[in-house]
Amino acid sequence: MSASLSLEEKKRRKRALILEAAVKLFSENGFAETPIAAVAKEAGVSFGTVFTYFETKDVLFQASVLEPLEEIKPYFHEIEERYSGNPMEMVKEMIHCQVDQFSKSMDYLRLIQQVLARPDRYPALFKELDDFVNVFIDKIYPVIAEGQGMGLFYKDAPPLIAQSYLSLINGMRLTFIDDYTNLVWNDMKIQALRLFGPVADAREEMQ
Amino acid sequence: MSASLSLEEKKRRKRALILEAAVKLFSENGFAETPIAAVAKEAGVSFGTVFTYFETKDVLFQASVLEPLEEIKPYFHEIEERYSGNPMEMVKEMIHCQVDQFSKSMDYLRLIQQVLARPDRYPALFKELDDFVNVFIDKIYPVIAEGQGMGLFYKDAPPLIAQSYLSLINGMRLTFIDDYTNLVWNDMKIQALRLFGPVADAREEMQ
Amino acid sequence: MSASLSLEEKKRRKRALILEAAVKLFSENGFAETPIAAVAKEAGVSFGTVFTYFETKDVLFQASVLEPLEEIKPYFHEIEERYSGNPMEMVKEMIHCQVDQFSKSMDYLRLIQQVLARPDRYPALFKELDDFVNVFIDKIYPVIAEGQGMGLFYKDAPPLIAQSYLSLINGMRLTFIDDYTNLVWNDMKIQALRLFGPVADAREEMQ
Amino acid sequence: MSASLSLEEKKRRKRALILEAAVKLFSENGFAETPIAAVAKEAGVSFGTVFTYFETKDVLFQASVLEPLEEIKPYFHEIEERYSGNPMEMVKEMIHCQVDQFSKSMDYLRLIQQVLARPDRYPALFKELDDFVNVFIDKIYPVIAEGQGMGLFYKDAPPLIAQSYLSLINGMRLTFIDDYTNLVWNDMKIQALRLFGPVADAREEMQ
DNA sequence: TATGAATGAGTGTTCATTCAT
DNA sequence: GATGAATGAACACTCATTCAT
Numbered sequence: 080m081s082a083s084l085s086l087e088e089k090k091r092r093k094r095a096l097i098l099e100a101a102v103k104l105f106s107e108n109g110f111a112e113t114p115i116a117a118v119a120k121e122a123g124v125s126f127g128t129v130f131t132y133f134e135t136k137d138v139l140f141q142a143s144v145l146e147p148l149e150e151i152k153p154y155f156h157e158i159e160e161r162y163s164g165n166p167m168e169m170v171k172e173m174i175h176c177q178v179d180q181f182s183k184s185m186d187y188l189r190l191i192q193q194v195l196a197r198p199d200r201y202p203a204l205f206k207e208l209d210d211f212v213n214v215f216i217d218k219i220y221p222v223i224a225e226g227q228g229m230g231l232f233y234k235d236a237p238p239l240i241a242q243s244y245l246s247l248i249n250g251m252r253l254t255f256i257d258d259y260t261n262l263v264w265n266d267m268k269i270q271a272l273r274l275f276g277p278v279a280d281a282r283e284e285m286q
Numbered sequence: 287m288s289a290s291l292s293l294e295e296k297k298r299r300k301r302a303l304i305l306e307a308a309v310k311l312f313s314e315n316g317f318a319e320t321p322i323a324a325v326a327k328e329a330g331v332s333f334g335t336v337f338t339y340f341e342t343k344d345v346l347f348q349a350s351v352l353e354p355l356e357e358i359k360p361y362f363h364e365i366e367e368r369y370s371g372n373p374m375e376m377v378k379e380m381i382h383c384q385v386d387q388f389s390k391s392m393d394y395l396r397l398i399q400q401v402l403a404r405p406d407r408y409p410a411l412f413k414e415l416d417d418f419v420n421v422f423i424d425k426i427y428p429v430i431a432e433g434q435g436m437g438l439f440y441k442d443a444p445p446l447i448a449q450s451y452l453s454l455i456n457g458m459r460l461t462f463i464d465d466y467t468n469l470v471w472n473d474m475k476i477q478a479l480r481l482f483g484p485v486a487d488a489r490e491e492m493q
Numbered sequence: 494m495s496a497s498l499s500l501e502e503k504k505r506r507k508r509a510l511i512l513e514a515a516v517k518l519f520s521e522n523g524f525a526e527t528p529i530a531a532v533a534k535e536a537g538v539s540f541g542t543v544f545t546y547f548e549t550k551d552v553l554f555q556a557s558v559l560e561p562l563e564e565i566k567p568y569f570h571e572i573e574e575r576y577s578g579n580p581m582e583m584v585k586e587m588i589h590c591q592v593d594q595f596s597k598s599m600d601y602l603r604l605i606q607q608v609l610a611r612p613d614r615y616p617a618l619f620k621e622l623d624d625f626v627n628v629f630i631d632k633i634y635p636v637i638a639e640g641q642g643m644g645l646f647y648k649d650a651p652p653l654i655a656q657s658y659l660s661l662i663n664g665m666r667l668t669f670i671d672d673y674t675n676l677v678w679n680d681m682k683i684q685a686l687r688l689f690g691p692v693a694d695a696r697e698e699m700q
Numbered sequence: 701m702s703a704s705l706s707l708e709e710k711k712r713r714k715r716a717l718i719l720e721a722a723v724k725l726f727s728e729n730g731f732a733e734t735p736i737a738a739v740a741k742e743a744g745v746s747f748g749t750v751f752t753y754f755e756t757k758d759v760l761f762q763a764s765v766l767e768p769l770e771e772i773k774p775y776f777h778e779i780e781e782r783y784s785g786n787p788m789e790m791v792k793e794m795i796h797c798q799v800d801q802f803s804k805s806m807d808y809l810r811l812i813q814q815v816l817a818r819p820d821r822y823p824a825l826f827k828e829l830d831d832f833v834n835v836f837i838d839k840i841y842p843v844i845a846e847g848q849g850m851g852l853f854y855k856d857a858p859p860l861i862a863q864s865y866l867s868l869i870n871g872m873r874l875t876f877i878d879d880y881t882n883l884v885w886n887d888m889k890i891q892a893l894r895l896f897g898p899v900a901d902a903r904e905e906m907q
Numbered sequence: 908t909a910t911g912a913a914t915g916a917g918t919g920t921t922c923a924t925t926c927a928t
Numbered sequence: 929g930a931t932g933a934a935t936g937a938a939c940a941c942t943c944a945t946t947c948a949t
Contacts, residue, residue: 090929109404111318114922127926127931136923189403195460196396197316212461234487235476242461243477247450250457253402254419254449269442270450270481277484280441293949297912321939332914334943339912343940500928504933523818525732528918539935541922546933550919603817609874610810611730626875648901649890656875657891661864664871667816668833668863683856684864688891691898694855711908735943748910748947757944 094132097122101143106189110140144194144204147187148211154180155211158218166226167276173219174244174271181248182264188252195249216241223275232276243274301339304329308350313396317347351401351411354394355418361387362418365425373433374483380426381451381478388455389471395459402456423448430482439483450481508546511536515557520603524554558608558618561601562625568594569625572632580640581690587633588658588685595662596678602666609663630655637689646690657688715753718743722764727810731761765815765825768808769832775801776836779843787847788897794840795865795892802869803885809873816870837862844896853897864895 100121104113115136119126133139153161154176161176162169181188191208198205216238223237233240251267272278307328311320322343326333340346360368361383368383369376388395398415405412423445430444440447458474479485514535518527529550533540547553567575568590575590576583595602605622612619630652637651647654665681686692721742725734736757740747754760774782775797782797783790802809812829819826837859844858854861872888893899 086929107404108407109316109318111316112407115924116922125931128929130924131929131931192399192403192460196399197314200315200319233476233480235473239470239473240477243454243458243474246457246461246474247454248457249460250453250455251450253399253456254453263446266442266446267450267453270447273440273480273484274477277480277486279484293912300912322941323939334914334941335912337941338914500933507933521818522821523730523732525730526821529920530918540919541935542933544920545935606813606817606874610813611728614729614733647894649887653884653887654891657868657872657888660871660875660888661868662871663874664867664869665864667813667870668867677860680856680860681864681867684861684895687854687894687898691894691900693898736945737943746910748912749908751945752908752910 097129097132098142101139102186105140105143106186141204144190145207151180155215156218158222166222167231169222170275171272174268178264178268185252240275244271247271304336304339305349308346309393312350313393317400348411351397352414358387362422363425365429373429374438376429377482378479381475385471385475392459447482451478454478511543511546512556515553516600519554519557520600555618558604559621565594569629570632572636580636581645583636584689585686588682592678592682599666654689658685661685718750718753719763722760723807726761726764727807762825765811766828772801777839779839787843788852790843791896792893795889799885799889806873861896865892868892
């Protein structure tokens with residue numbers, strides 16, 4: 080009802096603006112080759128303002144990695160809650176949601192890869208991502224195990240299967256770059272599923 | 287018995303030393319965060335010497351990417367020549383060789399990923415890698431097609447299958463970092479194979 | 494009483510300080526042998542500050558050449574407006590003003606000579622100076638022509654006479670270096686005048 | 701008669717080749733912006749060979765300035781011996797020879813100017829040139845004095861007249877650059893003469 | 908003697924960070 | 929809080945000089 084936003088709200092928006100610009104530029108140009116000045120320009124704020132919201136460049140990078148991670152977490156950690164049906168259907172649904180999620184924020188996947196590629200450079204962030212992965216593996220473990228019991232999935236160790244799936248997602252981001260189309264990602268969903276168990280042709284179901 | 291090395295030979299060795307150091311450091315720290323001085327120190331030469339062998343830092347990076355690529359090419363481009371048996375056996379053998387190849391030069395895979403992640407930054411290198419991939423896809427196409435005809439492989443478009451395989455390799459490099467063991471890579475070979483066709487358990491064969 | 498200087502004014506002054514230091518050092522040591530750090534030190538600022546005001550060393554050199562040129566232009570381009578009397582008196586007056594002008598900013602003359610000596614190195618600056626000279630020649634043309642008509646000046650082509658005059662000024666800067674005194678420059682004014690027409694002894698008038 | 705040159709002769713020629721290249725490049729690009737490697741290339745010798753003949757870059761520059769100076773000296777120091785007739789004729793002849801001399805080696809004049817412009821940078825060379833000028837002034841003094849006695853020349857101090865003449869030559873090199881033609885230099889000879897005494901039109905005589 | 912590889916001092920430029928306004 | 933000027937550490941690259949061959 081009030082015409083002017085509250086001061087708090089204004090600040091929150093400016094912070095979000097900067098963070099969004101940071102994710103974009105860090106992912107495009109890498110941490111080292113992204114000057115703070117470029118982030119400020121992209122965000123439409125002055126150079127000094129960036130430092131008002133983020134103490135240092137490293138802090139800005141941390142926030143760029145961790146804050147979007149929180150938004151993605153539900154899709155990876157709330158397996159039983161979000162997906163339903165028998166294990167095969169659950170995994171199908173999960174892949175669908177997760178790949179869509181990443182295909183909508185490909186920038187962000189690049190950021191993650193920068194951290195994964197240099198664990199010594201970003202130890203704290205790396206640990207966060209590692210934890211993220213391990214929780215995912217823990218959560219999906221029973222689903223895979225159940226699927227194996229039902230003869231739907233390969234009998235290999237569930238963590239291995241889970242990791243191969245994550246690897247494929249990461250690798251896809253590197254492999255398909257310029258002419259990105261949803262079609263490719265959709266086709267890839269089947270391939271992802273095949274890491275879990277033999278699937279002759281599930282294309283229509285993955286759309 | 288041995289005469290002293292020829293000047294040419296000495297130069298070749300020093301160049302190789304520098305290149306090796308560059309691949310190592312570029313892959314560990316990224317292009318932007320690797321000072322030439324660090325490469326020189328790693329190679330045991332003065333930093334001025336690096337410029338004797340490589341005009342600029344960019345040229346050194348190019349060489350770091352392209353020269354090892356030549357060594358790897360045979361494993362990817364001489365499909366029919368190198369691998370034998372029916373399509374399933376050929377692909378098994380190929381995966382075995384290629385994954386071993388990369389697991390022995392994990393540094394190098396990181397370099398490739400830096401290029402793939404920034405096509406605009408490294409347009410010439412990106413094109414080389416893109417060509418490399420496309421030739422691979424062309425070469426493996428008939429093998430996959432034949433396997434499909436024999437009912438061994440999934441019926442999806444062969445290029446799609448090939449790309450998913452490359453994605454998995456790339457992604458594996460990001461996913462398995464610190465505690466690298468041959469075991470993980472070996473287990474992953476089965477997963478890679480499953481992108482081509484249903485394979486209940488081929489572990490013993492992939493060793 | 495005085496309010497503190499406005500930010501704009503402060504910036505203008507700092508810029509002028511740097512430019513002044515640059516003119517001094519560039520003229521003394523030449524462009525290539527003047528480190529930016531030396532200019533900064535002379536101006537009493539950190540070397541980073543120089544880059545705040547001048548994008549590159551080349552830009553600083555350009556400004557060092559072009560900005561003082563603007564101050565000198567009136568003495569060379571507003572011939573009819575500034576000088577009066579018959580052609581002989583006008584030229585006398587002009588030489589007096591121009592030589593005084595240069596004798597007060599001998600540093601600057603050295604800068605100009607660096608540009609004149611290397612047209613390919615400083616093409617844009619050279620063109621500016623060339624234009625400057627050509628406009629001067631155009632402006633003084635009618636004065637010389639009139640003086641020739643009155644039998645005061647030699648009958649050679651006015652541009653030739655004008656150029657010989659400019660050459661003398663330039664050469665004087667090279668010839669008289671250490672023990673500069675106004676006396677020499679004053680004596681030279683007569684010699685300059687004699688390039689225009691025969692002047693038995695005009696010393697007293699040139700003072 | 702002997703087919704192969706003596707070793708001494710070969711060395712002398714190589715040295716001359718290097719020196720010639722040095723004069724050319726130093727005059728075109730300045731001392732600081734002329735790498736030794738460029739001189740070597742221009743001379744068609746290897747990089748290291750330059751150091752065989754000239755200890756350091758400074759020594760090479762010194763030789764580039766001093767050795768051609770010796771060749772030019774006769775034209776400036778053997779006034780009475782070389783030129784004949786009454787003072788006016790002598791000076792005419794002298795100007796003719798000297799300007800021709802410089803118009804044939806304009807490169808060299810640039811080198812001289814580099815030294816003149818930076819006495820503190822090249823103290824020894826500067827002294828040589830200063831001595832050269834002073835000897836010239838001494839030698840021409842009686843000629844001018846005699847011309848003054850005969851009513852041919854202006855009555856100003858002979859050293860002043862001599863210096864104005866040298867200034868004009870130096871300045872001409874700076875003023876006429878790109879479209880150099882002998883015509884301009886010839887026309888300038890009259891102007892040079894007019895610094896000594898009133899000359900209505902001596903063009904035909906200066907050719 | 909001729910060569911050019913090895914070296915490292917020197918310098919232009921970038922950019923994170925600080926801080927006065 | 930917002931701004932952007934000031935600072936100097938860091939780094940790519942050049943090039944004179946040395947020296948082994």
